[in-house]
Amino acid sequence: MNATSGLDLASIPERIQAEVQRAIQRSIKGVEYIATSGPSLGSTPKDILSVRGTMNLYHYRPMADEIYRIPILIVMATTNRGYILDMVPGQSFIEFLLKRGYDVYMLDWTAPKPEEKSLAMEDYVLDFIPDCVRQVQQDSGETDVTVIGYCFGGVLSLLYGSIFAGGPMKNLICFTTPVDFREMKLFQNFSDRRYFDVDRLIDSVGNVPPEMILSSFEMLRPASRAASQVQLWENIWNDEYVKSYRMFDRWATDTLPLAGEYFRTITKDLMWDNKLYNDTMSVGGRKADISKITVPILHAVAEHDHIVPYDAAKPLIQKIGSADKEEVMLKGGHVSLVAGANAIKRLWPKLDSWLGERST
Amino acid sequence: MADKSNDPVAIWQNMIGEMEKGFNAFANKAMESPEFSKVVNQVGGVSAGAQKQLSDMMEKYLVSMNLPSRAQMVSMAERLQSIEGQLNEIKALLHQIHGQAGAPAGGYPAPPPRPPRTRRPPSAGGEQK
Numbered sequence: 001m002n003a004t005s006g007l008d009l010a011s012i013p014e015r016i017q018a019e020v021q022r023a024i025q026r027s028i029k030g031v032e033y034i035a036t037s038g039p040s041l042g043s044t045p046k047d048i049l050s051v052r053g054t055m056n057l058y059h060y061r062p063m064a065d066e067i068y069r070i071p072i073l074i075v076m077a078t079t080n081r082g083y084i085l086d087m088v089p090g091q092s093f094i095e096f097l098l099k100r101g102y103d104v105y106m107l108d109w110t111a112p113k114p115e116e117k118s119l120a121m122e123d124y125v126l127d128f129i130p131d132c133v134r135q136v137q138q139d140s141g142e143t144d145v146t147v148i149g150y151c152f153g154g155v156l157s158l159l160y161g162s163i164f165a166g167g168p169m170k171n172l173i174c175f176t177t178p179v180d181f182r183e184m185k186l187f188q189n190f191s192d193r194r195y196f197d198v199d200r201l202i203d204s205v206g207n208v209p210p211e212m213i214l215s216s217f218e219m220l221r222p223a224s225r226a227a228s229q230v231q232l233w234e235n236i237w238n239d240e241y242v243k244s245y246r247m248f249d250r251w252a253t254d255t256l257p258l259a260g261e262y263f264r265t266i267t268k269d270l271m272w273d274n275k276l277y278n279d280t281m282s283v284g285g286r287k288a289d290i291s292k293i294t295v296p297i298l299h300a301v302a303e304h305d306h307i308v309p310y311d312a313a314k315p316l317i318q319k320i321g322s323a324d325k326e327e328v329m330l331k332g333g334h335v336s337l338v339a340g341a342n343a344i345k346r347l348w349p350k351l352d353s354w355l356g357e358r359s360t
Numbered sequence: 361m362a363d364k365s366n367d368p369v370a371i372w373q374n375m376i377g378e379m380e381k382g383f384n385a386f387a388n389k390a391m392e393s394p395e396f397s398k399v400v401n402q403v404g405g406v407s408a409g410a411q412k413q414l415s416d417m418m419e420k421y422l423v424s425m426n427l428p429s430r431a432q433m434v435s436m437a438e439r440l441q442s443i444e445g446q447l448n449e450i451k452a453l454l455h456q457i458h459g460q461a462g463a464p465a466g467g468y469p470a471p472p473p474r475p476p477r478t479r480r481p482p483s484a485g486g487e488q489k
Contacts, residue, residue, distance in 0.1 A: 019369070051442050062475050069477040101479040110438060114431070142477070186391055194394070195401040219391065223383035230376055356481030 025237035041247060042083030044094050049105070049135055054112040054119065054259070055128045057135055058082075059105050063098035068359035070170055071103040071140040073132060075153035075160075078124070078258060079213055082108035084251050084339050085150070091247075093338060096348050102359065103140055107132045107153075112259040117206035119259035121159075121266075122284030129160045133168060144170035146359065150338060151176050151308065155276070158290050158316070159283055165292040171358045172297045173351065174316065175338055176308045179290070180277040181270045183312035186220055191271045198267040202260040210255040217255070220306050248335065277315060290316070296324035298354050300347055302337040303329055326354070 050057040074094075076082040085106070086094040097104050107129065112119055136145050147169050149157030154177025161169050178184055190196070201208070218225060228245070235241040258266075275281035281288045297320055301313045310329070317327040328350055332342040390396060422429045428436070 015367075048446075048448055051446070064479070065475055066479040067475045067477055068479045103477070110441075111434070113435060113438075140477075186388060189392055189394070189397045190400065192394065192397040192401070195398045197401070220388070221384045222387045223380045227376055227380035231373075234373070353481075353483075357483065360480055 022237045026233065029236045029239075029242065041088065041250065042081075042086045043088070044086050044092055044098070046106075049139060050132070052128075052131075053116055054109050055132070056108045056110060057105060057132045058108060059139060060094055060098055062103060063095070064101040067101045067103045068356065069142060070144045070146050070359040071105060071136050071142055072097065072146045072148055072355075073136050074104065074106040075129060075132075075147060075149045075157050076106065076108045077151040077153045078109050078156070078262070079152060079256055081251065081254050081256070082106050084335065087247050087251075087339055088243075091339065091344065093343065093348060096344075096352075100352050100356070102355070105132070105136045105139075109256055111210070111256050112207055114206050117202075117260040120261040120284075121269075123259075124156055124262065125159045125163065125283045125288070126286070129156060130164065137168065143168055146171040146173070146355065148173040149175070149177060151334070152178075155179075155270075158276070158293070159281070159288045161293045161295070162288045162290045163283060163286050165294065169295055171355065172293065172295055172322075173355065174297070174299045176301055176305055176313060176334055177299065177316055178308045178312040179315045179319065180312050181274050182277070183309055184271075185309070187216070188271065190216055190219070191267055193272050196267070198264055202264050206260050208258040208260065208263045210257045213258065214253060214255040217252075217307065244340070248340075252335070277319075279319075290319050291321040294321045294323070296358050297322045297326070298351065299325075299327045300337060300351070301327060301329050302332045302334055304332060305334045305337070307334040 045061045046058040047061070048056065049059050074082070074085065076085075086092045089095060094104055094106070133145050133147075137143060145168050147157045147161065149155070149172070154174035157169075157172060157174065158177065158179075161172055182188060191198070228249075232242070232245050235245075269275045269281060273280070276288070276290065279289050279291070297317070299313070299316050301308075301310055303310070305313070314327075317325050328347075330337055330342065330346045330350075332340070332346075336342050337347060419429050419431070
């Protein structure tokens with residue numbers, strides 16, 4: 001090694017050879033990338049229990065010989081598809097739960113049709129979720145249900161749990177769920193009530209187009225898309241990197257439109273008036289006060305979450321009425337918290353040990 | 361092993377990472393200003409309205425050309441998906457009925473019975489399978 005420069009002169013020919021090989025691989029794999037589609041996602045065997053407009057309820061087929069008594073209902077965020085939790089075998093949260101002996105159901109969403117623009121918050125909280133909970137009870141033969149909400153699915157679960165505080169929700173798990181919407185600073189600025197005319201937008205477009213939702217997410221990190229494409233080109237020789245890139249990129253760009261009336265309520269009640277945090281939220285005339293929730297709750301938050309910053313998620317545990325409550329902060333971002341290598345190593349085992357004890 | 365500070369590939373990757381962070385931080389700062397919100401919402405409001413008008417016009421044009429619009433294609437794909445889903449449901453029901461009636465030889469295999477809900481967590485003496 002050259003002591004002054006720190007450069008290992010002997011390794012230079014090897015490095016050059018490796019880089020030349022990578023350059024050749026990039027050209028070959030680059031063509032392959034364009035000519036092929038990504039891996040098949042969301043393929044854990046499941047049965048469709050119910051489809052009603054934008055609402056889809058799945059039941060995943062158990063993978064263990066003996067399962068926990070209490071079934072799980074996962075409530076997905078309304079902006080994105082549920083397959084983020086069921087990527088490919090070995091990297092699927094759903095598969096992990098099934099193998100650990102849980103009985104798993106998922107409330108997933110498809111794009112609301114133009115005629116569903118009038119779907120409002122009450123349709124989601126007072127109709128879709130209770131209907132799915134009832135179907136889970138019927139299908140499983142159990143009265144108690146554990147609810148897991150991801151991102152805005154967590155907000156919907158909190159609203160549901162606070163209105164139906166007497167049950168049947170037995171446990172609640174939230175992933176990166178915002179409560180104090182003032183702390184979502186960039187979204188606050190995008191929807192500044194002085195300049196953002198939500199009524200005009202909804203009245204003219206009906207449902208909020210997915211492109212608009214996607215661009216508002218991408219605006220939070222405007223350089224990241226270009227940088228990720230540079231990184232993809234650098235790593236295109238690496239099949240594992242490409243597979244992972246394709247999975248996450250496909251999911252991130254597969255954004256759903258939002259029903260107009262529902263978006264109007266999110267903007268006015270949550271973004272503008274911060275009603276969930278101020279304990280003034282109501283849905284369909286029924287007060288939704290999260291201090292009424294008393295079931296055991298686990299809230300998983302990400303240290304580097306750029307979509308739901310920690311300050312927006314932090315008050316959940318402070319405000320909830322449960323005595324058995326825990327917040328767990330893990331390294332990673334909004335998506336890597338629940339899917340990807342970090343999730344497999346950190347979140348999933350933590351969730352299993354917390355939930356197993358409360359699922360009998 | 362080569363020192364990372366002298367590895368051109370590592371330097372390039374590091375530079376891209378730093379540029380990304382720096383640009384994101386700079387843009388986020390700019391996006392926090394009320395002026396940004398005003399401009400974005402003015403432009404966004406106008407473009408959303410214009411897009412809606414354009415898509416309505418295109419819809420009428422496609423109808424006059426007797427061609428399906430994108431919305432109709434998406435709707436058709438979703439209906440197909442829903443039909444597929446319902447077929448799956450019917451299939452699952454048929455399997456169930458078949459199983460209950462005692463499937464004849466050569467018929468569909470009965471669905472596996474649901475596992476018992478008796479699992480205990482490992483800490484409570486349960487066995488992790």
